[in-house]
Amino acid sequence: MKVILKIRRYNPETDRKPWWGQYEVECEPTDGVLDALNQVKWHHDGSLAYRRSCAHGICGSDAMRINGRNRLACKVLVKDLGSRITVEPLLGLPVIKDLVVDMEPFMEHYRAIMPYLVNDDPPPATERLQSIAQRERFDDTTKCILCAACTTSCPAFWARPDYLGPAAIVQAHRFLFDSRDQAAEARLQVLDGPSGVWRCRGIYNCTDACPRDIQVTQAIAEVKREILRRQG
Amino acid sequence: MVSLHKYDVVIVGAGGAGLMAALHAARGARVAVLSKMWPVRSHTGTAQGGIGAALGNHEEDHPEWHTFDTIKGSDYLADQDAVKILCEEAVETVYELEHMGLPFNRTEDGRIAQRPFGGHSNNTTGQPVRRACYAADRTGHMILQTLYQQCIRQHITFLNEFQVLDLLLNEGVVCGVVALELRTGALHVFHARAVLFATGGWGKVWQITSNAHSFTGDAPAIAWRRGIPLEDMEFFQFHPTGIYRMGILITEGARGEGGVLINGLGERFMEQYAPTMKDLASRDVISRAIYLEIRAGRGIEGRDFVYLDIRPEVVNRYFDLDGKKNADGSPRRISAADIEARLPDITDFVRTYLGIDPLTQPMPIQPTAHYAMGGIPTDVHGRVVVDEANTVLPGLFAAGEVACVSVHGANRLGTNSLVDILVFGRRSGIAAARYSQAADWVPLPAHPEQAVREWLDELRGRPAGRERAADIRETMQKTMMEYVGVFREGAGIQRAIETLRDLKERYRQVSVTDRSATFNTELLETWELGALLDLAEVTAVAALNRTESRGAHAREDYPQRDDVNWLKHSLAYRMGDGIELRYKPVTILDYPPQARVY
Numbered sequence: 001m002k003v004i005l006k007i008r009r010y011n012p013e014t015d016r017k018p019w020w021g022q023y024e025v026e027c028e029p030t031d032g033v034l035d036a037l038n039q040v041k042w043h044h045d046g047s048l049a050y051r052r053s054c055a056h057g058i059c060g061s062d063a064m065r066i067n068g069r070n071r072l073a074c075k076v077l078v079k080d081l082g083s084r085i086t087v088e089p090l091l092g093l094p095v096i097k098d099l100v101v102d103m104e105p106f107m108e109h110y111r112a113i114m115p116y117l118v119n120d121d122p123p124p125a126t127e128r129l130q131s132i133a134q135r136e137r138f139d140d141t142t143k144c145i146l147c148a149a150c151t152t153s154c155p156a157f158w159a160r161p162d163y164l165g166p167a168a169i170v171q172a173h174r175f176l177f178d179s180r181d182q183a184a185e186a187r188l189q190v191l192d193g194p195s196g197v198w199r200c201r202g203i204y205n206c207t208d209a210c211p212r213d214i215q216v217t218q219a220i221a222e223v224k225r226e227i228l229r230r231q232g
Numbered sequence: 233m234v235s236l237h238k239y240d241v242v243i244v245g246a247g248g249a250g251l252m253a254a255l256h257a258a259r260g261a262r263v264a265v266l267s268k269m270w271p272v273r274s275h276t277g278t279a280q281g282g283i284g285a286a287l288g289n290h291e292e293d294h295p296e297w298h299t300f301d302t303i304k305g306s307d308y309l310a311d312q313d314a315v316k317i318l319c320e321e322a323v324e325t326v327y328e329l330e331h332m333g334l335p336f337n338r339t340e341d342g343r344i345a346q347r348p349f350g351g352h353s354n355n356t357t358g359q360p361v362r363r364a365c366y367a368a369d370r371t372g373h374m375i376l377q378t379l380y381q382q383c384i385r386q387h388i389t390f391l392n393e394f395q396v397l398d399l400l401l402n403e404g405v406v407c408g409v410v411a412l413e414l415r416t417g418a419l420h421v422f423h424a425r426a427v428l429f430a431t432g433g434w435g436k437v438w439q440i441t442s443n444a445h446s447f448t449g450d451a452p453a454i455a456w457r458r459g460i461p462l463e464d465m466e467f468f469q470f471h472p473t474g475i476y477r478m479g480i481l482i483t484e485g486a487r488g489e490g491g492v493l494i495n496g497l498g499e500r501f502m503e504q505y506a507p508t509m510k511d512l513a514s515r516d517v518i519s520r521a522i523y524l525e526i527r528a529g530r531g532i533e534g535r536d537f538v539y540l541d542i543r544p545e546v547v548n549r550y551f552d553l554d555g556k557k558n559a560d561g562s563p564r565r566i567s568a569a570d571i572e573a574r575l576p577d578i579t580d581f582v583r584t585y586l587g588i589d590p591l592t593q594p595m596p597i598q599p600t601a602h603y604a605m606g607g608i609p610t611d612v613h614g615r616v617v618v619d620e621a622n623t624v625l626p627g628l629f630a631a632g633e634v635a636c637v638s639v640h641g642a643n644r645l646g647t648n649s650l651v652d653i654l655v656f657g658r659r660s661g662i663a664a665a666r667y668s669q670a671a672d673w674v675p676l677p678a679h680p681e682q683a684v685r686e687w688l689d690e691l692r693g694r695p696a697g698r699e700r701a702a703d704i705r706e707t708m709q710k711t712m713m714e715y716v717g718v719f720r721e722g723a724g725i726q727r728a729i730e731t732l733r734d735l736k737e738r739y740r741q742v743s744v745t746d747r748s749a750t751f752n753t754e755l756l757e758t759w760e761l762g763a764l765l766d767l768a769e770v771t772a773v774a775a776l777n778r779t780e781s782r783g784a785h786a787r788e789d790y791p792q793r794d795d796v797n798w799l800k801h802s803l804a805y806r807m808g809d810g811i812e813l814r815y816k817p818v819t820i821l822d823y824p825p826q827a828r829v830y
Contacts, residue, residue, distance in 0.1 A: 047745055108269070127344050
């Protein structure tokens with residue numbers, strides 16, 4: 001099928017402001033938008049810049065705004081979008097070039113919630129025990145691939161870029177509810193702070209944007225409840 | 233303008249091997265990790281089914297059994313001293329991961345859950361054993377995340393989106409690398425006491441592959457151009473179950489959970505090829521069986537694919553036929569909910585990309601290029617060795633898929649890639665740090681970035697429009713798929729070599745239209761294609777030379793394994809524009825070669 005891609009272009013070396021490039025490519029209906037972008041890059045305009053790697057929704061490189069919604073380009077199929085597709089970089093992060101945004105502010109928020117297991121007890125000779133139910137408690141948030149689709153779909157983040165954002169909170173959730181972790185207090189202090197969970201207004205854009213089907217808004221709500229529970 | 237940096241150890245690549253190496257090297261050295269992507273994008277993240285270790289959490293198991301299975305799986309080409317280390321240290325490695333926080337699935341009594349996987353067996357009964365420790369079907373994702381988390385905790389220095397383009401040597405000692413910073417286009421020289429390559433594989437040589445776009449064999453190509461040999465390049469694994477035409481992997485864990493392969497006649501054909509292990513035979517055996525079924529007209533509707541069936545009613549029917557029982561003697565059963573819980577990503581992929589529900593429909597699959605058994609030769613400490621006598625090249629280390637220790641020989645067992653990257657990632661990280669503590673600083677060569685700069689200038693100076701990288705890449709991938717794939721024969725490989733040499737000529741005419749310095753991915757892709765072409769040619773030449781069939785290297789004109797003449801590793805050297813092949817012996821300890829039956 002014939003697909004017309006409208007792509008938001010910007011090269012800081014030559015462009016004073018972003019512009020729209022329009023490209024006509026031939027696609028299989030089962031192709032992903034990433035395949036269509038590859039067609040453009042490989043056969044029409046080699047200068048088009050975007051990130052991609054695994055091409056099946058695991059590496060998280062190719063989150064972008066596709067027909068107005070944050071999606072992984074490799075995980076949304078052309079046939080589900082029709083013959084006119086608009087592609088833009090993620091909102092709320094500085095654009096480096098075309099569809100490539102600066103991930104550092106996003107990763108800085110991630111690092112702020114101490115994204116690692118803290119357990120200072122001497123480890124046993126084998127594994128620490130954890131029940132199936134304890135493991136299940138944080139299963140959903142272990143799926144996060146740090147693609148930034150959620151955070152950059154959040155109006156609260158657009159308004160205040162210092163807001164940690166859904167992805168960082170999802171990652172915090174993964175440790176807060178892990179029975180092996182001992183750093184909940186320190187993490188909750190950050191999450192309860194001025195850039196923390198209370199900036200979330202329950203808009204659900206993040207849940208819609210997540211390519212891993214994580215219940216993001218629910219996870220944020222659970223973190224809020226945990227803060228209140230411990231204060232109560 | 234060139235920026236100069238100085239570190240004790242420079243690690244190139246931030247997947248499982250690079251990150252594990254970094255965590256251990258940083259305990260005794262100043263370390264920097266260079267990666268062409270953000271570390272969490274690395275291909276380790278796509279590994280699905282599990283990491284093998286004889287924990288024995290469900291049933292009797294021993295590292296010795298794991299060792300034998302790995303050696304048998306390798307078709308006796310693996311070095312047995314290295315395999316022994318792999319399988320013994322697998323156990324402590326899995327516990328180390330758990331202590332770092334990896335969220336493994338759990339057994340009823342809270343231990344790490346394990347599932348069966350291809351080629352892993354109870355050595356007494358020959359039946360599949362539960363050895364693969366897993367976190368749903370995203371084990372690699374959890375390993376990558378967990379290691380990166382620990383690196384953040386340890387304040388490891390990362391230089392993300394830095395593409396390494398050259399290795400620096402001075403009087404036969406490695407002393408650094410040259411890298412291009414993608415964001416700015418600037419060149420950086422890294423002066424190091426030790427360099428550790430951990431850039432992964434090169435499945436993008438083939439048309440149908442499970443591998444990421446970024447899996448382009450950068451480090452082996454760089455090493456090769458600097459005169460370092462590549463070992464056992466003719467052995468490249470085709471995973472039996474890639475999604476038809478797309479190559480996306482469907483984990484062997486799907487068969488570990490009871491999934492079966494079905495041909496166009498509705499037969500579970502693996503019973504014919506591997507009467508004991510059936511659908512859990514080694515990957516090379518199953519990939520060949522699928523090709524043979526298709527060739528005999530028994531693909532689905534006579535076409536070039538077969539089905540992988542994980543529908544609960546089908547799985548349960550075969551559990552009954554095989555007499556599979558739970559520990560308490562009750563018949564083994566699986567439900568749709570079990571499959572959703574244990575294989576959530578797989579069901580999601582199939583729904584997304586094929587638009588079918590694997591709980592109600594079988595999945596069309598074909599073998600997909602998956603894993604490099606060969607690579608940069610190393611010893612068991614990750615030190616790069618450059619000849620038949622295993623002479624160490626001072627200052628250079630390699631670990632993970634890029635390296636050839638060799639623990640996989642001619643065919644890797646499922647789950648052993650994750651074991652390999654972690655066990656030898658750790659060993660090489662420790663060894664590189666130790667080396668850097670003892671070694672003097674070797675001065676950089678004069679104008680260290682000169683070779684890279686000349687290539688960049690020459691590329692930018694080419695007239696536009698003569699050749700496109702994409703056309704050359706596509707021809708290479710199709711050629712390798714057809715002639716240097718699951719089955720090979722002399723005349724076909726010869727034809728592939730001629731095509732590749734022609735493509736390499738055409739590659740010199742490729743121009744880059746993007747003249748900007750900022751995030752120039754066209755430039756990067758063009759460079760990567762050069763790496764792929766070099767590795768494709770080495771693979772084909774090594775495959776032509778090996779006149780036997782062993783593991784993943786199946787020569788139709790030489791269908792038998794030939795231990796008299798070919799129980800040896802190949803070493804391919806660059807000699808001007810040509811390739812010279814030499815050979816080194818396999819280390820055999822406790823397990824002399826036997827016939828390989830599953």
